[in-house]
Amino acid sequence: MNAPFPAPETAADDKTVTARPPLNLLIAAPRGFCAGVDRAIEIVEKALERYGSPVYVRHEIVHNKYVVEGLKAKGAIFVEELDEVPDDAPVVFSAHGVPKAVPAEAKRRKLLYVDATCPLVSKVHRQAERQIEKGRHIIFIGHEGHPEVIGTMGQVDPGQMTLVETIEDVDKLPFDADEQLAYLTQTTLSVDDTREVIEALEWRYPNISGPKAEDICYATSNRQAAVKELAQDCDLVLVIGSPNSSNALRLVEVAERLGTPSKLIQRAAEIDFAWLDGVETLGLTAGASAPEILVREVVTALGEYRPILEKTITAAEEKMVFKLPRLLTE
Structure with a gap:
């Protein structure tokens, strides 16, 4: 897993690097693995x-x-x-x-x-079961086809849960205002987008039941908060993550919503150094599925192109640890 990565094609010798303007690099915390x-x-x-x-x-x-x-x-x-x-x-x-x-x-x-x-996804599964036991139909906020959505909707019988992604989807729901409804959410969504959809649901269905707190997980919320803090001071934000990673894609959207261009990359080798033309301050973060070694790989590649002035922007401290299943510990 620690295989070397290709050197940046545009990296040059030390004299060329030092001749280029320094790059202020703001690194988000928390980032990466949850x-x-x-x-x-x-x-x-x-x-x-x-x-x-x-x-x-x-x-x-x-x-x-x-x-x-x-x-x-x-x-x-x-x-x-x-x-x-x-x-x-x-x-x-x-x-x-x-x-x-x-x-x-x-x-x-x-x-x-x-x-x-x-465990945070399992909590949503249990909430779904409880709402069905109370005779409520569930409106589930999530992205169609995502494995978490498929898993959660598969906790109840077909027809007991309806998926919505946007406010427009809420407008198309066929339920009457007085029907017994509840809502739940995918854990890796945009905090802002989800809040807007929940507000639309509560406006249309005043009696709809929701969880005590939004189901957006702490790690998703914290990583989005960190991007919000650094994006306003950046000319560009790089997000390390996979194209099929919901939480990584949401980090790109958070930066762009604040007016800061953002690029999703999986490895340092995917950086196009032309992106850095005119960039004085660069933000860097990683989705919850991306290991820290990939963050350091990107920092190293950037440092081979321009002198780096690195600073960490901390939005929250994370100390959460989940136990392993007994099957593997006994």
């Missing part, structure tokens, strides 16, 4: 230690190619569906969560499975 991602990756690593290779993983354990490739090198095999897992092999469910039918099928086949669903 407690749920740390836990999910450790679950795969512990499963490999306990059961040996191969360990199967249903879907990407987290949305980051670097992490997935590293786990593949250790003996993990990633599959899309449970029927690709042999009967005698252990399987791990991804951090995004799975529909109820998946563990039910694993039990039917007597598979040894470990659930790496983030």
Whole structure:
């Protein structure tokens, strides 16, 4: 996982670098791995230690190619569906969560499975069950096709949950104002966008029931807050993350909403140094699935192009730790 990365094509010798104007680099904190991602990756690593290779993983354990490739090198095999897992092999469910039918099928086949669903996602699953028990139809705010959305909607019977993404979707809902409704949200959404959709729901359905606090996870909220703090002082913001990572894409949107251009990159090799023309202050952050080693890789590449004046912008302190499943600790 610590393989060297390609040197920037436009990097030059020391004299050329020092001749270029210094680059003020503001690095967001917190950034990168959250407690749920740390836990999910450790679950795969512990499963490999306990059961040996191969360990199967249903879907990407987290949305980051670097992490997935590293786990593949250790003996993990990633599959899309449970029927690709042999009967005698252990399987791990991804951090995004799975529909109820998946563990039910694993039990039917007597598979040894470990659930790496983030505890904050599991909390939303339990909330969905409770709302259905109370006879309410659930309006779920999320992005269609995202694994977390598929997993959450799969906690209840078909027809008991309706997905909305935008205020326009709220306007199209077929329910009467006095119907028994509740709302829940995907954990990795934009805090601002979600607030607007919730306000639209509450305006149209005054009696709608919601969770005590928004389901946007602490890590998503903190990373967006950090980008808000630094973006206003930057000419450009780089976000390290995968194109299929919801929380990384939201960080790009947060910066751009403040009027600051932003680029999503997966590795240092994807930086186009023409982006830095005219840039005096650059912001840098990483989505919750991106490891810190990729942040340092980007800083190194930038330093090979222009002299760096590095500063950390801290929006919150994170000390959250999630326990591993008993199956891997006993």
